[in-house]
Amino acid sequence: MTTDISGPRPTTPTGVLVLAGTPIGDLADAPPRLAAELEGADVIAAEDTRRLRRLTQGLGVHTTGRVVSYFEGNESARTPDLVRALLEGSRVLLVTDAGMPSVSDPGYRLVAAAVEEGVRVTAVPGPSAVLTALALSGLPVDRFCFEGFPPRKTGERLARLGEVADERRTLVYFESPHRIEDTLTAMAEVFGPDRRAAVCRELTKTYEEVKRGTLAELAAWAAGDVRGEITVVVEGAPPAGPQELTAEELVRRVRIREEAGERRKEAIAAVAVEAGLPKREVFDAVVAAKSADRP
Template identity: 80%
Template sequence: MNSAAAGVLVLAGTPIGDPADAPPRLRTELAGADVVAAEDTRRLRRLTQALDVEVSGRVVSYFEGNEAGRTPELVEALLGGARVVLVTDAGMPSVSDPGYRLVAAAVEQGIPVTAVPGPSAVLTALAVSGLPVDRFCFEGFLPRKAGERTARLREVAADRRTLVYFEAPHRIADALTAMAEVFGAERRAAVCRELTKTYEEVRRGPLAELAGWAAEGVRGEITVVVEGAPEPGPADLEPAELVRRVAAREAAGERRKEAIAAVAVEAVLRGHHRVEDLALGQPGLD
């Protein structure tokens, strides 16, 4: 369709705790919206009171239970030229919150979609976790059922990226216990609770230790950051990877014999290879 006459869908990030973190544009968008679709209209009212902003447009609810039915209504308003602002309880719409269905429908109709960047529990937790943040994977909420949860964790057990999860207070102990079983008891993690709020708390330690702590009961909004899988040592590697490591040492200036010896020693120290297997028996290393 021709989107020239269409309105705009605005995904507005909201504070994850402290209202003072709200970006100035959030006030502008809420005040100027033709329609504000809110995950919880009561929370929206508290937020607008805290921001001292008056919403003059129509306010409708848009949550998991009604988003399928309400999406066509909002798309119709957008096609009619309305500026629709979507807000969820905290953070960015569509990120483990309602929004994806409406965004997909708007894109399909050629309706412009933009966003008001705001606080993010994912990025905030990563920043304070003390774990590597150069590469990470957001996994959202784990399945409620134990078997499905374990299966999901196994899918990423070997992922070297830092992993980020959301979890409910009443399930956090079980989730951490499952992580310790699948990822290993000593895998480092951080449980970030009530970020930016009065009782903010960040617990760091091995997964098994954190699971024991959580067994006593944890309250509040929770984000879990888990260290990625360790890089495998030479003993855990396929012959092709051993060849690659030798080649990398050669490229760095080592002589071939020295490079082979260095990789072999690393493997022998792990107790899984003999020097002659690496230096003579592997393709490309003789």
């Protein structure tokens, strides 16, 4: 038997939405409140009901509430039903496959809809791949930003990375094993090959690995057989002034923007603004590089 669920209960007939953090690997990392919430929920919305079953079996929990699937494919359609249950007084528990709901996982739509209806939303804090990877990376953690999964298409990926090329804060990304080599290669191209980074793989699991190095080194390493759940932490951009940008660097930045789909004129103008230089100076660097490439 579990103890009663921690946290204040609502004083109105309206229910409460509980976002529950689940282990990112080691089941022993499950927060103590999770078992109580699973047993006490009227409705459990799970990203994967099979994983939910394995979780409850591992925790020795017996659920009595209604279990529904809630994943990317049915999130929009199922949200109104869950909000209706909340307005009727149900305690709805939202769990995803690992980590906190809403963070690159289903949940945002439901939270926004619940807030719009005046429903109380609370959370069972749990493990986070973002914070765990940051702590293990060896890179500055005083200021950081989470960028989620990079776009799959090459041009879109380069454009998105280009948006944060000069970001001074440490950057955190999620990535899949079959795209990690392409993503690290793109990062080395956009951020520079010498930018420090860490690839954190299978965090808290049996084969946990943290690979640290420059983006060029990590891109070469990723050409091998990389498996598992991956979080990438990238050092923020160093302070840069116009005097620090060589002609080669200006040309590189223009080329990256062109590869991402910008016209050369627009790319030159954007790089000039970034570098604090006259457009003519960037244009001349591009023309000189083009002439040097000719036989």
